[in-house]
Amino acid sequence: MWKYIAGTVVVGSVTYGLYRYFAGGVCKCTARLDGLVVVITGGNSGIGKALAVELAQRGATLVLACRDVEKGINAKKDILLSLNNKNVKIFVKRLDLASVSSILKFSESLKCEFSEIYALVNNAGIFYHPHTVTEDGYEITFQTNYLGHFILTHNLLTLLKKADHSRIVNVTSEAHRLVNVYDLNAITKSQTEFRSHLVAYGVTKLALILFTRYLFKKLSNTNIIVNAANPGNVETSLFRYFPFLSNKFLYGLQWPIRQIVVKSPRQGAQTILHCLLTSNRTTGQYYSDCKLSLPSPLALDDKLAKDYYELTLEILGDRFSTESEC
Ligand SMILES: NC(=O)c1ccc[n+]([C@@H]2O[C@H](COP(=O)([O-])OP(=O)(O)OC[C@H]3O[C@@H](n4cnc5c(N)ncnc54)[C@H](OP(=O)(O)O)[C@@H]3O)[C@@H](O)[C@H]2O)c1
Structure with a gap:
């Protein structure tokens, strides 16, 4: 009898220990964001929606940028239901990162409605998507996860600069370690030839970290801090x-x-x-489990970050425009 009890206790404790270990870090920051505007791409599901709940609890005004507005409206209802304070403002707006014209329209509407933005969370993403070319002629995973966020970020810099302090968080992944420099450069102006779906995804996540690294230098004389965050396996x-x-x-x-x-x-x-709330103003870095972490050696290569930024501009060509009128 005692053997069974002892066995159950040991198995239970090990299971709980493993659960706690894999649950990862918990954000302990107590800062509030009352009235500050946070834009979350893909805020209608998964990690983006869970983040929206956390931010709404801290008083932030949210913009859920969703490719499917109906899903966004349902997410907004769920988020409001989970809150005690029903006065939190949540806007649902259409954004399809696989369409440059949708990104431009979305950015324009934000510029007309808000005078400043506290944070942009480049969260939306796809994984293992069947190979498809977007209306703009790019491989769909590459445009959704990386190129789309690259354009969006540049288009929202004016609003981010207007806030006293602002932040950009690029949601990346440990999958960035799976690719090499040849994979990264397996793109041309008109086509993308990745070895596999996994590599396509890894390339976009490495590209986002390199973008983070280059952008922080470009923004060094501004009030914007930019970091990359790995959510873990979710x-x-x-x-x-x-x-x-x-x-x-x-x-x-x-x-x-x-x-x-x-x-x-x-x-x-x-x-x-954590990246949105911490008082630590470290910028250009990679965070995992609520701590500063080291990405792959490739992701730390400043020359590669600069070259890839320039290659991205070349790939985008005329499609890259940040001019706007309200
Ligand atoms: N889950 C993990 O284990 C894991 C690990 C590492 C990194 N991540 C990263 O975490 C981020 C969030 O992913 P998740 O796990 O929360 O998955 P998810 O629940 O599938 O959320 C992805 C979001 O992106 C949106 N999206 C997809 N294509 C879009 C487009 N063209 N335009 C605008 N929005 C688009 C989706 O919209 P729909 O609802 O309309 O599809 C959805 O809201 C992604 O960047 C992902 O790469 C996740």
């Missing part, structure tokens, strides 16, 4: 195209272990939240 709909998880049978087999080793969206949002 249970979300990101894996809808990933064969091992989109298949119900295979998912069912992994389910018990995933309950322990995979974060909830709320846990996944913690590092981004």
Whole structure:
């Protein structure tokens, strides 16, 4: 009898220890963002939606930038239901990162409605998406995760600069370690030839860290700090195209272990939240589990960051425009 009790206690403690370990860091910052405007791309689901709840609890005014406005309106209802303070302002706006014209329209409407923005969270993303070329002629994962955010960020810099202090958080991934410099440069003006879906995703996440690194230098004489945040392995709909998880049978087999080793969206949002709230004004860095972390050596290469920024401008050509009228 005692053997069974002792066994249960040991197994329970180990399981709980593993759960706590994989849950990662928790943001301990107590700062509030009352009335400050935070724009979250892909704020209607997963990590973006969980982050929206955390920020709304701290009084922020939110702009949920969603490609599907109906999903955004449903997310807004859920977020408001979870709050005690129903006076929090949440705006749902259409943004399709796979369309340059949608990005420009979205940016224009923000410039007309807000005088300043406290933060931009470049969170939206796709993974393992079937190979498709966007209306602008770019590979879809590359445009959604990287190019789209690159354009959006530049278009919102004017509003970010108007705030006393402002922040940009680029949501990246440990998958950035899976790619090499050849993968990174496997793009030409008109096409992208990645080795695999995983590499396509890894390239976009490495490109976002390099962008973070270059942008921080460009913005060094401004009030904007920019960092990259890795949310960790999180249970979300990101894996809808990933064969091992989109298949119900295979998912069912992994389910018990995933309950322990995979974060909830709320846990996944913690590092981004930390980047938005911390009083530490370190910029150009990579955060993981609410701490400064080291990305891959490639992601620390300043010359590569500069070259890739210039290559991105070349790839975008005439599509890159930050001019606007209200
Ligand atoms: N989950 C993880 O384990 C994990 C790990 C590392 C990094 N990340 C990163 O975390 C971020 C959030 O992902 P998630 O896990 O929360 O997945 P998710 O629940 O699928 O959220 C992704 C969001 O991006 C939006 N989106 C996709 N394509 C878009 C487009 N063309 N224009 C505008 N929005 C678009 C989605 O909109 P719809 O709802 O309309 O599809 C959704 O709101 C991503 O950047 C992802 O790469 C996730």
